[in-house]
Amino acid sequence: MERIAAAPGGSLLSLSLDLPEALFDLARNGRADRMWIAPTEDFLGAGAVPGFGDIGVDRWRAACRRWVRLGAGQAPVAFLTAPPAPIGGAARLSVPELLLRRNGGRCVLVLTGFRDFAPAAALARQWGETFRALTAPAAKETQGAIERQEDFPSRDEWRARVRAATKAIKAEKLEKVVLARKRVVMLHAPIDVDALARRMAQGCVEGRVVKFPSHNGCALAATPELLAVKRGRGLVSHALAGTAPRFAAPADDAQAAENLLACVKERREHALVVESIAGAMREMCDEVFHAPEPGLMRLPRLQHLWTPVTGHLRENFDLLDAIAALHPTPAVLGWPKAPARAFLRDTEERRDGLYTGLAGWIDVEGDGEAAVVLRCAEIEGREARLWAGGGIMAESDPDAEWAETELKLTTFFDILGGGPT
């Protein structure tokens, strides 16, 4: 309290405290506004520092230069989002009042506030309240059965949309466009998003579970796609495009993988993404590298062509520059980007919530991660709006694309209770 009182006014102030693991688990079972649960690292956020709940990149950079840091030394973190692919654009940031971080067996609580003329005790009281709200016992878990569901567009409309896209591609207006569709699922009882997030995190092979507030509720995803990971000067972006189903029988599964790796259409679709990412990275990085052939990312229902692209960021470029340059990739928008965007605008595809947008975190040193929000839903009360899409190329078949999006939808639908787990 004395050190807080002595800190200069007009800047953000953070206090990091080591946290016993049991308290971390308590908070994880509580009501965090924002969650990032990944194999190597978990973040939970509660509350937002007044005036820093929705800030632009410049304001964040200015705040980082003056940040007063007390305590155990872990860097404070902001959560970031960027709009869905057809819009794209710069990230917005939110500085949590309370951040819980677990990595490498260490749990830390970072308390952040704006140091103004109010007494230090007022700041401490505010942190205490947010912590109690976060760790208050959760209501008993309920999971209503599915009452009804509907697909938008319908299957017939989807066929027409895919045909319109392949026609535009053949007319050489563009090379690829990512079409998406929505399933609106209504449950009998309000959806307990935190319980759902915990269930998703338990068996999550997709990589990371993210929960973020969105315009009309909250976005929840188990996403396999990382747009940008920065540690020090190292930057990695993962090209993920080209999809095949998984099969229970190992021989069938291996055959599907072989076909995917050999398929000219899927390889071309994937190569567009790799070339676009590598091109954007060369503007900011030295030593941009990727393997000449894609690998496979194998998920429970799907397998994807996958190429990590790595580079060393040059001086003066950071994670937020990388996001601005890379988002959206042709994996979720299409190629070239301008006609793909125009096609989606003219055909009035409106993506709810954060689907194909970004969710991530960044620390005051500029390290962080941004994931593409896929295999997700926007949840509001009893309703979950699930989204899935796929890259359309000249030779795409509407029914095959429907089947692919159907499999992508199952990642979330199964957890909601709609199918086998």
Ligand SMILES: C=C(O[C@@H]1C=C(C(=O)O)C=C[C@H]1O)C(=O)O
């Ligand atoms: C658009 C989605 O996925 C993207 C599209 C893919 C494809 O077209 O093959 C594969 C992975 C993702 O980059 C989605 O899951 O909704």
